[in-house]
Amino acid sequence: MHTQDIFKSDNSKGLLSIYYTAGYPNLDSTIAIAKKLESAGADFLEIGFPYSDPIADGPVIQHSSEVALRNGMTLQCLFQQLQDLRSHVSIPVFLMGYFNTVLQYGVENFCKSCQAVGVNGAIIPDLPIYEYEELYQDTFKQYGINNIFLVTPQTSEERIRKIDNLSHSFIYLLSSNATTGKNLEVGAQAEQYFQRLKDMDLKNPLVIGFGISDRETFRKATTYAKGAIIGSAFVRVLSDDDYMNKIESFIKGIKT
Amino acid sequence: MSKYHVNKKGYYGPFGGAYIPEMLYPNVEELQQKYMEIMQEESFQQEFQELLKDYVxxxxxxxxxxxxxxxxxxxxxxxxxxxxxxxxHKINNTIGQILLAERLGKKRIIAETGAGQHGVATATVCALKGLECVVYMGEIDIQRQAPNVARMKMMGATVVAAQSGSKTLKDATNEALRDWINNPIDTHYIIGSVVGPHPYPDLVARFQxxxxxxxxxxxxxxxxxxxxxxxxxxxxxxxxxxxxxxxxxxxxxxxxxxxxxxxxxxxxxxxxxxxxxxxxxxxxxxxxxxxxxxxxxxxxxxxxxxxxxxxxxxxxxxxxxxxxxxxxxxxxxxxxxxxxxxxxxxxxxxxxxxxxxxxxxxxxxxxxxxxxxxxxxxxxxxxxxxxxxxxxxx
Known part of the structure; x- marks a missing residue:
């Protein structure tokens, strides 16, 4: 199956995606963690590239970014590590990070490097729709890199439709308007909003993120969406000295 | 028309714009839509000019x-x-923005501060209007600028230490933006300089x-x-x-x-x-x-x-x-x-x-x-x- 097909297939559901920061806890742990996640049952990955000023992130991911930067992680270093990505990992991989690092690397260079190593797309929270459309969409398309957009409970229907038209992979649905790593209760209000999105019958599948941390929140989210993303809760696992041995049980604890 | 010739999307030549995550979009868009209209209202101008004269x-x-x-x-x-x-000069901007926040129906004010001058100017106008005020300040700056921290507290503001990154102004700004993300409905962020997403650079320049x-x-x-x-x-x-x-x-x-x-x-x-x-x-x-x-x-x-x-x-x-x-x-x-x-x-x-x-x-x-x-x-x-x-x- 082509890596991207899991988002299109009607058969796939309950997809689990895991976010982690490249270069954390060790500079060279990126590929080892990816392999372990795939074998443990994760369905796709988001690998974060660190930035000094991550305004959308809470303390856990901020800390992982600081450590990664101290370890020497850069986009250049990350692409080097990912050179043989596709001989180790077959599930879809997205890169996630802030726009300034991409801008300095060069947007076209970034897309080219993503294509070269087999990365499927990018999530750049502070690259807004207008700037993407005006300045960068053609470049992303040229290299076949999917840009993933976020939708929050406050995003208007008109804007969601627009995002749906610009998207070619999935839409990243935020469970609430918040920074990452909040302990969110997926309550009646959130469920109402998930239902509203589900009823819009968008062409792209929805994947819910922010506040998904355990089996219960994952189950709830995936009754409304094709998948859900766990970030901070997993990054916390990586802070354990014995993290390589904890990854499998963490994933199994969510999925079964 | 702003003398800086900012376009509708907040660009000055290649610079400006609003590079913000979707979580900030509703807040920033509301400001973009309404700031000019509110600032041109007669009642706004009257109150603004009066405060500049009698208070500032x-x-x-x-x-x-x-x-x-x-x-x-x-x-x-x-x-x-x-x-x-x-x-x-900081007070020119905070007076303008507090009146704007009031007219947007906001109940809570946040701000970032480095040395504490903008924090004090914000705490001042919050006291003046009886609005809740939270000021983010780098942990290192809090230690360096004790008198300004005391001023803010006397005026009823809560001063929160920014403990991320380098623990100074840039990080205080990050923390204020994170607060705004987490409080999207009732909060207005009073930025202290001509920085931040459009319309802030224009808005602050106009007040100054x-x-x-x-x-x-x-x-x-x-x-x-x-x-x-x-x-x-x-x-x-x-x-x-x-x-x-x-x-x-x-x-x-x-x-x-x-x-x-x-x-x-x-x-x-x-x-x-x-x-x-x-x-x-x-x-x-x-x-x-x-x-x-x-x-x-x-x-x-x-x-x-x-x-x-x-x-x-x-x-x-x-x-x-x-x-x-x-x-x-x-x-x-x-x-x-x-x-x-x-x-x-x-x-x-x-x-x-x-x-x-x-x-x-x-x-x-x-x-x-x-x-x-x-x-x-x-x-x-x-x-x-x-x-x-x-x-x-x-």
């Missing part, structure tokens, strides 16, 4: 500094923003434009000509300069000089001279010139003046610099301290160290008799006494 003490004097003028061989006028309530509006009038009264030969202001983020330049932008014969902080020297590795050391980048929601590593990590600036200690500049400044309309120069800690002491001795005015940077540039200029120079004296030096004492050993 405007118009601030334009003072011909005779002894300073004699020393440099030009007519040097000081725009006395240091005489405003709370001691700096009162500085040059008054200056033109006052210059006409004093010299018969509304246009000076030079206008000087210091630039950290750039709000006093944005206001000081505003009404002179279209008068091409007026030379605009923006003075950045070189810290220990541009090449010392301890500097805040953004245009000299930075390159194009995105920080805190706008595209501008930014001090950063090759990999795009924002670097920590240094200046003896906490108010100039910011790694970026407002997008309109990036554009004035790039287009050549403004001249961007820098002054070291030592030069600024000497200029501060000189003004104190010659005129009996102790300037904020920020403003001392603008004054110091006079040393590097040559005048051709009788030229008129306006310098924005953006703040008073009371807050810097500690630094002056340490530096000169008084």
């Amino acid at each position: 003490g405007r118009p601030s004097p334009l003072y011909l500094a005779k002894r300073l003028s004699a020393r440099y061989g030009a007519n040097i006028f000081l725009k006395r923003e240091d005489l405003n309530h709370t001691g700096a 434009s009162i500085i040059s509006e008054e200056t033109k009038r006052q210059l006409t009264e004093k010299t018969g000509n509304s246009l000076p030969d030079y206008v000087l202001a210091c630039v950290g983020g750039g709000s006093n300069a944005a206001g000081m330049f505003y009404h002179f932008l279209e008068d091409e014969q007026v030379k605009l000089i923006a003075v950045e902080a070189a810290g220990h020297g541009i090449k010392s590795g301890e500097s805040a001279a953004t245009t000299a050391l930075g390159k194009e980048g995105v920080l805190h929601g706008s595209r501008s010139i930014l001090m950063q590593t090759e990999d795009g990590q924002v670097t920590e600036p240094y200046s003896i003046s906490a108010g100039l200690d910011y790694p970026g500049i407002g997008p309109q400044h990036a554009w004035l610099y790039k287009s050549g309309r403004g001249k961007y120069v820098s002054i070291t800690d030592d030069e600024a301290m000497q200029a501060g002491l000189l003004l104190t001795k010659l005129e009996g005015i102790i300037p904020a160290i920020e403003s001392s940077h603008a004054l110091a540039y006079l040393e590097k200029m040559t005048f051709q008799g009788n030229e008129n120079v306006v310098i924005c004296l953006s703040g008073r030096g009371d807050k810097d006494l500690d630094n002056y004492m340490k530096y000169f050993g008084f």
Whole structure:
């Protein structure tokens, strides 16, 4: 199956995606963690590239970014590590990070490097729709890199439709308007909003993120969406000295 | 139309825009949609002007500094923003934004602060309006600026220590943005400089434009000509300069000089001279010139003046610099301290160290008799006494 097909297939559901920061806890742990996640049952990955000023992130991911930067992680270093990505990992991989690092690397260079190593797309929270459309969409398309957009409970229907038209992979649905790593209760209000999105019958599948941390929140989210993303809760696992041995049980604890 | 010719999307040439995550979009869009309309309402203007007059003490004097003028061989006028309530130009903006927040129906105010001047100006207007106020301040700055922390607390504000990153202004701004993300409905973020996503750079410049509006009038009264030969202001983020330049932008014969902080020297590795050391980048929601590593990590600036200690500049400044309309120069800690002491001795005015940077540039200029120079004296030096004492050993 082509890596991207899991988002299109009607058969796939309950997809689990895991976010982690490249270069954390060790500079060279990126590929080892990816392999372990795939074998443990994760369905796709988001690998974060660190930035000094991550305004959308809470303390856990901020800390992982600081450590990664101290370890020497850069986009250049990350692409080097990912050179043989596709001989180790077959599930879809997205890169996630802030726009300034991409801008300095060069947007076209970034897309080219993503294509070269087999990365499927990018999530750049502070690259807004207008700037993407005006300045960068053609470049992303040229290299076949999917840009993933976020939708929050406050995003208007008109804007969601627009995002749906610009998207070619999935839409990243935020469970609430918040920074990452909040302990969110997926309550009646959130469920109402998930239902509203589900009823819009968008062409792209929805994947819910922010506040998904355990089996219960994952189950709830995936009754409304094709998948859900766990970030901070997993990054916390990586802070354990014995993290390589904890990854499998963490994933199994969510999925079964 | 803004004199900075900002377009509808918040761009000044290639700079500006609103590089924000979707979580901030509703807040920022609401501001984009409504700020012009609200600012043009008669009731807004009436209340704004009244507060500027009766509460802030405007118009601030334009003072011909005779002894300073004699020393440099030009007519040097000081725009006395240091005489405003709370001691700096910052209050012009916070008064405007609190009225805006009120009209947007917001109940809670957040702000970032470096040295504490903008934090104090924000806490002040929150006390004035009885609104909840949370100020983010780097943990290191809280230790360095105890009197301003006390002022904010006396006025009822909660001061929250920013403990991320380098624990200074840039991180306080990050924390304020995170707070805004997590409180999208009832909170207004009062940014203290011409930075942040559109419409902030425009909004703050408009509120600060009162500085040059008054200056033109006052210059006409004093010299018969509304246009000076030079206008000087210091630039950290750039709000006093944005206001000081505003009404002179279209008068091409007026030379605009923006003075950045070189810290220990541009090449010392301890500097805040953004245009000299930075390159194009995105920080805190706008595209501008930014001090950063090759990999795009924002670097920590240094200046003896906490108010100039910011790694970026407002997008309109990036554009004035790039287009050549403004001249961007820098002054070291030592030069600024000497200029501060000189003004104190010659005129009996102790300037904020920020403003001392603008004054110091006079040393590097040559005048051709009788030229008129306006310098924005953006703040008073009371807050810097500690630094002056340490530096000169008084």
